[in-house]
Amino acid sequence: MSITASMVSELRKKTGAGMMDCKKALTETGGNIDEAVDFLRKKGLSAAAKKSDRVAAEGAIVAAAAGAKGVLVEVNAETDFVAKNAEFQQFIQGIAAVSLESDVADVEAIKGLQFPGTGRTVAEELTHQIATIGENMSLRRLGRCNAGEGVVVSYIHGAGKIGVLVELKTTSNDSRVEDLARQIAMHVAAASPQYLNRDQVSSEVIDKEKEIMRVKAIDSGKPENIVEKIIAGQINKYFGEVCLLEQTFVIDPDLTVGKVVEKLAKDLGVGIELSNYVRYQLGEGIEKKEDDCAAEVAALSK
Numbered sequence: 001m002s003i004t005a006s007m008v009s010e011l012r013k014k015t016g017a018g019m020m021d022c023k024k025a026l027t028e029t030g031g032n033i034d035e036a037v038d039f040l041r042k043k044g045l046s047a048a049a050k051k052s053d054r055v056a057a058e059g060a061i062v063a064a065a066a067g068a069k070g071v072l073v074e075v076n077a078e079t080d081f082v083a084k085n086a087e088f089q090q091f092i093q094g095i096a097a098v099s100l101e102s103d104v105a106d107v108e109a110i111k112g113l114q115f116p117g118t119g120r121t122v123a124e125e126l127t128h129q130i131a132t133i134g135e136n137m138s139l140r141r142l143g144r145c146n147a148g149e150g151v152v153v154s155y156i157h158g159a160g161k162i163g164v165l166v167e168l169k170t171t172s173n174d175s176r177v178e179d180l181a182r183q184i185a186m187h188v189a190a191a192s193p194q195y196l197n198r199d200q201v202s203s204e205v206i207d208k209e210k211e212i213m214r215v216k217a218i219d220s221g222k223p224e225n226i227v228e229k230i231i232a233g234q235i236n237k238y239f240g241e242v243c244l245l246e247q248t249f250v251i252d253p254d255l256t257v258g259k260v261v262e263k264l265a266k267d268l269g270v271g272i273e274l275s276n277y278v279r280y281q282l283g284e285g286i287e288k289k290e291d292d293c294a295a296e297v298a299a300l301s302k
Helices: 005-015 019-028 033-043 047-051 086-102 107-111 122-133 175-191 203-219 224-242 257-268 293-301
Strands: 058-066 069-077 137-146 150-157 162-170 272-281
Touching: 005 019, 005 033, 019 033, 019 122, 058 086, 058 150, 058 162, 069 086, 069 150, 069 162, 069 272, 086 107, 086 122, 086 137, 107 122, 107 137, 122 137, 137 162, 137 272, 150 175, 150 272, 162 175, 175 257, 175 272, 203 224, 257 272
Parallel strands: none
Antiparallel strands: 058 069, 069 137, 150 162, 162 272
């Protein structure tokens, strides 16, 4: 019997198994959907579908960088234990490698790439890993830097809890450029800037901050005629807290990050621009399910 794409699609919806696994199951069972479901269940490959509603907020952030290009990928799992699993680590390293090579722009594009050495796509390999390891997983997000001319350096902190890319554009091949990029990446991991520079802060955010500052100043009894001066000083302090180039450099507190870049550029006699960065913190923004022990005990006693 000829196995059609619609049959494979139907089986995938029923089981959550990978495309190649579904095609094989249908071939082995002569195109019988129900028997194919049982075939996959026996192989442990339909288990992924049952796990898809479980919260995956652990996992790891992984990076891959080469020359002037770099990627940052977050892959989530349900438990920290799985994140330390050798198979999981090999899986996420493979995703980072193919993402770097392909220049893809988003997670959906990654899923269609061929995963090395398996004959499966990344999406199919993800489903395979879910069934094999026994936890829900998700390929959550992709960050990318491309300096064109210069360097991109990655930094992973806390065994994948925080990941950073830093991009420095320059014509210099001096090793001090890469060293500085790595130091800045460590700074980004620690200081968690929200923006590269003040130009990236929207007018809405600035207006909101100013209004908060204005209310605080008035409520504290400051005269109306000096409130605007107070706000001008405080908004500059705000930029120094949230903008990478204006933050105090953690390695040299006497200088801002921007001034450190300028200093190296002057020493080398070339232009150096801190043009981009990406910072991911594992699980940020994911609503984690809180265990309610009392409720569980009460439910079991009924």
